[in-house]
Amino acid sequence: MAESARGVGWPRDASKGPASGSRTRPVDGPNGLGWPDGSAESEAADALALVTLGSGFAAWADGDGQVPYRLQRALAAVSRETDAGTVESEDQVATPVVPGSAADTPIARAARAAVVARSGGELWPRPRECRVITIANQKGGVGKTTTAVNLAASLAMHGARVLVVDLDPQGNASTALDIEHHAGIASVYEVLVEGQPLASVVKKVAGFQQLYCAPAAIDLAGAEIELVPMVARESRLARALGGYDASSLDYIFIDCPPSLGLLTVNALVAAPEVLIPIQCEYYALEGLEQLLRTVELVRSHLNPVLTVTTIVLTMYDGRTRLASQVADEVREHFGAAVLGSVIPRSVRVSEAPSYGQSVMTYDPGSSGAQAYLEAARELALRDVQSPVG
Ligand SMILES: Nc1ncnc2c1ncn2[C@@H]1O[C@H](COP(=O)(O)OP(=O)(O)OP(=O)(O)O)[C@@H](O)[C@H]1O
Ligand SMILES: [Mg+2]
CATH class of the missing domain: 3.40.50.300 (P-loop containing nucleotide triphosphate hydrolases)
Structure with missing residues (x-):
């Protein structure tokens, strides 16, 4: 182990953020959960996203039949990314190919993610x-x-x-x-x-x-x-x-x-x-x-x-x-x-x-x-x- 560990790398990542418990939360949404962009445009996009994604929320609704707000936000974020055809900056970073994964484009990823978020995805054993x-x-x-x-x-x-x-x-x-x-x-x-x-x-x-x-x-x-x-x-x-x-x-x-x-x-x-x-x-x-x-x-x-x-x-x-x-x-x-x-x-x-x-x-x-x-x-x-x- 020590033998082959030699010579691999550079000094430890200094960018590790503070413990998340000590972070200040960003601007909060109505349910107390923050989100990065509260503009009118993005709210409209959110609403559109939820209409577009339709009725498949039942599996994700809490006991009272409400769609969890964080899920609404997440789905809206997917929709925004897809609609705008934009790619988050991290996607400029080359990422390793996951064996067996389909085309890894932002739209393909967003589509897969939306399916999972709507239905809970395939049930794993x-x-x-x-x-x-x-x-x-x-x-x-x-x-x-x-x-x-x-x-x-x-x-x-x-x-x-x-x-x-x-x-x-x-x-x-x-x-x-x-x-x-x-x-x-x-x-x-x-x-x-x-x-x-x-x-x-x-x-x-x-x-x-x-x-x-x-x-x-x-x-x-x-x-x-x-x-x-x-x-x-x-x-x-x-x-x-x-x-x-x-x-x-x-x-x-x-x-x-x-x-x-x-x-x-x-x-x-x-x-x-x-x-x-x-x-x-x-x-x-x-x-x-x-x-x-x-x-x-x-x-x-x-x-x-x-x-x-x-x-x-x-x-x-x-x-x-x-x-x-x-x-x-x-x-x-x-x-x-x-x-x-x-x-x-x-x-x-x-x-x-x-x-x-x-x-x-x-x-x-x-x-x-x-x-x-x-x-x-x-x-x-x-x-x-x-x-x-
Ligand atoms: N894949 C990733 N990409 C970018 N940042 C990441 C990634 N994984 C973890 N981080 C960030 O790196 C920091 C350390 O991650 P994390 O807290 O999960 O590590 P940890 O081993 O649990 O740390 P600790 O030893 O303090 O408990 C966190 O700020 C986390 O958000
Ligand atoms: Mg930890």
């Missing part, structure tokens, strides 16, 4: 039993949260019942799913430290029929220390998940903080599967050895079924030779565990959390949304028989 997947990488800003949120949203859009457990005190996954997570809100902290049932903190994500989130508040930062003297401190999350009725779920994603502390160890003990997002940047492979060693330790002492089943390449910038070098290195080392779909660096992906959304609803026609959709499809369809780690 659901696992026989709930798959619990820990998303871990102690390196910060590699796309753990973005991957957790967007895979979860994609799967939920295709019929799966999904829970995202936010195990990061930054609460970024909770922010991206628009779940309240300020101090005083019952969160994963109460579950881990005070032994509250997980069900008591799980919230439904608006705009999705079957997407749920167990939020993290900042007090979770203290849990790393508070857990130390506790009995079975490494298996508190496993115990909480064991007491949760997962028969009503198909996937649980656990979003880890950027460390290999007790919170991440709890996540590794609680799940049979590990998904590692790897940023296509300098030093991408450094530190992976340490993560794999931790996985090995947890497997040998605490969780014998733990396996690294999935690697996702994130923030791929096709304009750089470095990105493809990193991708090649990773494929060489991890083989079939690496998803074929590579997530491009995409402005839309980075904008979505500040609107309390996944990119799947914020701009379903964007290259980032399409890549995550494809990645989620692979995850749902793939045979999990080629593990590494």
